[in-house]
Amino acid sequence: MYRYLFVAFFLITTYGIAQQISIVDADSGEVISNVAIFNKEKSKVALSNLEGNFDASIFTFKERITLKHIGYQEYKTTKLQLQRQGNKVFLLVNAQQLDEVVMSVSKWEQQKRDIPNKIISLDSRSIDFSSPQTSADLLENSGKVFVQKSQLGGGSPMIRGFATNRLLLSVDGVRMNNAIFRGGNIQNVISIDPYTIKNTEVIFGPGSVIYGSDAIGGVMNFYTNKPILSQNDSLLVQGNGNYRFSSANSENTIHADVTLGRKKLSSLTSLTYNNFKDLRMGSNGPSSYLRNSFVKTVNGVDELIENSSPKLQVTTGYGQINFMQKFLIKPNSKWDLNLGAYYSETSDYSRYDRLIRPTSDGLGLRSAEWYYGPQKWFMGNAQIQKKGNGKFYDGLKLGFAYQHFEESRINRNFQDEIRNTTTEKVDALNMNIDLENKKIGNFRLYYGSEYIFNKVRSNGFDFNIVTSEEMRSASRYPDGSTWQSLAGYVNGEYKAKPNFTIMSGLRYSHVWVDAVFDDAFYDFPFKTADLSTGALTGSLGISWFPRANLQITLNGSTGFRAPNIDDVGKIFDSEPGSVVVPNPNLEPEYAYNTEIGVQRNINDKIILKGAAYYTYLVDALVRRDFSYNGVYEIEYGGELSNVQAIQNAAKAYVYGFEFGIEAYLNEQWSVTSNVTITDGVEEEEDGTDTPARHAAPTFGDFHLIWKNQRLRTDFFINYNGEIDNNNLAMSEKSKEYIYALDENGNPYAPSWYTLNFRSQINVTNRLKATASLENITDQRYRTYSSGIVAPGRNVILGIGYHF
Known part of the structure; x- marks a missing residue:
């Protein structure tokens, strides 16, 4: 029984x-x-x-x-x-997702089909498959963003001819750009842990209406994973563990995260550790890229050592740790409270392009040491969101964020006893209110305001490596200087017809810069910098579907960048024989942009995309020769140097074309490809034209993808075109040591390509493995303007477990 x-x-x-x-x-x-x-x-x-x-x-x-x-x-x-x-x-994902939701343009959910701007969205699926080493690589893997690297611990995106402080970077809606973001290449993007990113949205072209200063060339929004609430009374427990190895730099990366959720409260904890050894370049390419020698200090004496393995880029390795803790509190269906703490810290890491600078006679190396101290970033973020029933809104977001940035530069010339260190710390406060109103028929209104406050701490000191004597030296920036911004914006979306949408917006921003200059080391002709500048920016665009399978977008917009502490108050050696000095007499630079885009869907099998744009920049903040106390040369670091300063001394225009295709041959096979063509010119005050520094060479990719329910493979080609000497920016021509030489002995950036293969298999529903072989033919190449040579043949292995 x-x-x-x-x-x-x-x-x-x-x-x-x-x-x-x-x-x-x-x-x-x-x-x-x-x-x-x-x-x-x-x-x-x-x-x-x-x-x-x-x-x-x-x-x-x-x-x-x-x-x-x-x-x-x-x-x-x-x-x-x-x-x-x-x-x-x-x-299986739809071939074309016209109803894909994006948040970047208004900070609220909108249908991508209604937006006139070009936006790319990289979701967790594509990020997981590409298995990027850093968030800079994540952007590069998209095939639509060019990335420059001065060292292994770096990655500086270039979008539509603009870079660094003319691009805006944000994490979970909070801008990372601070008062010392510079015109030179920056590496702040690597502070964002790719294992925590749920999706990334990149706006191409000005985004100043929503994001204010710096959003001239584009906006990169990183949205990190959120805690998950339980749908019943039991405790929800889930998490991930990952390991990644790459052979080109003997990388070891370990990641773990865990989510604990109740019905109204949830927690997400994430931790990632990276360790990278020196990077090995490829075998087939210019011999001038080889690392034939390096400086080693033995018993306090600098010696030039022959490198027994010239393809090994000594020293480039570093380590990094990332931590994130989030809480989601949902007392009822109307209110959400999101709390987050983010922390990232690197070890010391060399600035490789400075370590390979030759002496004036070409027989030795100029620097014995040149490295960054630990790059640290902390953010505490609180965001409150309310849905519906407001008198003037249907959605309300309040944001409060505090960030702390820390960086330092340590350098010493060959056989010099003095090691110079400058340390910078920035405390940044962001407060914003954003509202959404959907109650006006076919018209949706988005509006809000923002306040930003940055305070810069900067100091310098010299250390004698022989006597161990330490003494104060000039700081990089005016210590205690501040940068503030107060802004209000309004942005509207009107669906005139089901197939015709108009978007328009306005923003006014006011920026204050206050700095007091220390004359203990330099006899400045001024004591303070007290700037108060305002900027009005706007946008107008349409999205039109003349047929269900054809979309045409047209957009006009303006952007601006207000001078920051780096522009106004920096003093540093920009290149051998030149020194940049402060200039408090600066105004904002403005960009005027127009673009047109076309997208055609052919039977849900082939999708063709194209865009053309033109951007005109006026009052451009550029580094040019300068008179300091009536002289054009001063002694800096024991060397007589040409004086330069950031000035509103140029105009510039950039134009380009972007093409893409997605072809879905059947349920298993698909093809994707992208090509970006950019050109730009800077117009000097005397009427002469020079190539724009951040106009990337023509670049593109081609992917042949096969997949079923368990396995996905991707054979792909990456390609970069040549920039000959005539089209090389003036600031780049002085860096012969990072470029190849043409038949006339002049520096240029050669074209290059790589063949690559990656794969991912779902071993079980919980266990996933990846295997990739990059640069199969072992090419030796540098991406344009990069100091470090790219990896040679590289085996990448990864494993991930979900519980």
Whole structure:
């Protein structure tokens, strides 16, 4: 009798379990919520919950059922077939997601099809598959953003001919750009842990209406993972563990995160550790790129040592640690409170391009030491969101964020006893209010205000490596200087017709800069810098679908960048024989941009994309020769140096074309390709033209992808065009040591290509493995303006476990 009861209990239990069907993404394995499940007559309907599950008990075993989601291909099956598949459904992403939701343009969810700006969105699926080493590599892997590197611990994006402090970087809606973001290449993007990124949205072109100063060439928004609430009374526990290895720099990366969730409170904890050794370059390319010698200090004496392995770039290795802690509190359906703490710290890491600078006679190396101290970034972020029922809004967001940045530069010339160190610390406070109003028929209004305060601490000292004597020296910036901004904006979206949308916006920003200059080391002709500047920016654009499969966008916008502490008060050696001095007489620079985009969907099989743009920059803040106390040369670091300063001394224009294709040959095979062409010119006050420094060479990629429910492979080609000597920016021509030499002995940037292969397999529903082989033909190349040579043939292995 007990035996029959046990069998009956087992059958009933098994039947009950079998009714729960899981729906997951075929590529990423992530669960999919809000999938509609219905029979042919639609008399029976179910909806998958936040955990991707639905109860199939309402359907009979042989009844034909359909699974439908806006972002995925429709799937038809039976409950009997689902049980044979292990009660799991794998859905494939739609070839074209015109209804994809993006947040970058207004800080609120909008349909991508209604936005006139060009935006790319990199979701967790594509990030996980590309397995980037840093967030700079994440952007580069998109094939649409060019990235320059002066050292292994770096990555400076270039977008539409602009870079560094003319691009805006934000994390979870908080701008990372601070008062000492410089015109030279920066590496702050590597502080963002790629293992924590849920999706990245990149706006191409000015974004100053929403983001204010610096958003001239584009905006890069990184949105990190959020805590997940439990859908029942039990504690939700889930997490991930990852390991990554790359052979080119003997990388070892370990990551772990865990989410603990209740119905109204959830926590997410994430930790990542990276260790990178010296980077090895490829075998086939210019011999001038080889690291033939390096400086080694033995018993306090600098010696020039022959490198026994010239393809090894000594010294480039470094380490990094990233930590993130988030809490989500949801007391009811209207209110959300998100709290976050982010921390990143690197070890010391060499600025490789400074370590390979030759002496004037070309027989030795100029620097014995040149490295950055630990780059540290901390952010505490609190965001409050309310939905609906406000008198003047349907959505309200309040944001409060504090950030602390710390960086330092340490350098010593060959056989010099004095090591110079400058240390900079910035405390940044951001406060914003953003509102959304959807109550005005076909018109949606977004408006808000923002206040930013930055305070800079800067000091310098010299250390004698022989006597151990330490003494104060000139700081890089005026210590105690401040940068403030107060702004208000309004942005509107009007759907004139179902196929025609107009977007327009205005923003006014006011910026204050206050600095007091220390004359202990330099006889400045001024004591203070007290700038108060305002800027009005706007945008107007349309998105039009003349046919359901054809989209045309047209957009005009302005952007601006107000002078910051780096522009106004910096003193440093920009290059051998030149020194940059402060200049308090600066005004904002303005950009005027127009662009047109076309997108064509051919039978949901082929998608063609194209865009053309033109940007004109006036009152450009550029580094030029300068008179300091009536002289054009001063002694700096023991060397007579040409005096330069940041000045509103130029105009510039940049134009370009961007092309893309996505072809879905069948359920397994697809092809994607992108090409970007950029050109630009800086116009000097005397009427002469010079090539723009941050206009990247023509670059592109081609991907041949095969996938099924368990395995995904990608054979791809990356390509960069040549920049000959005539088209090389003047500031780049003086850096012969990072460029190849043409037949006339002049520096130029050669073209290059790489062949690459990556793959990812779902070993089980919880275990995933990746294997890649990059630069298969072992090319030796430098990306344009980069100091470090790119990796040679590189094996990348990774494993990830989800629980």
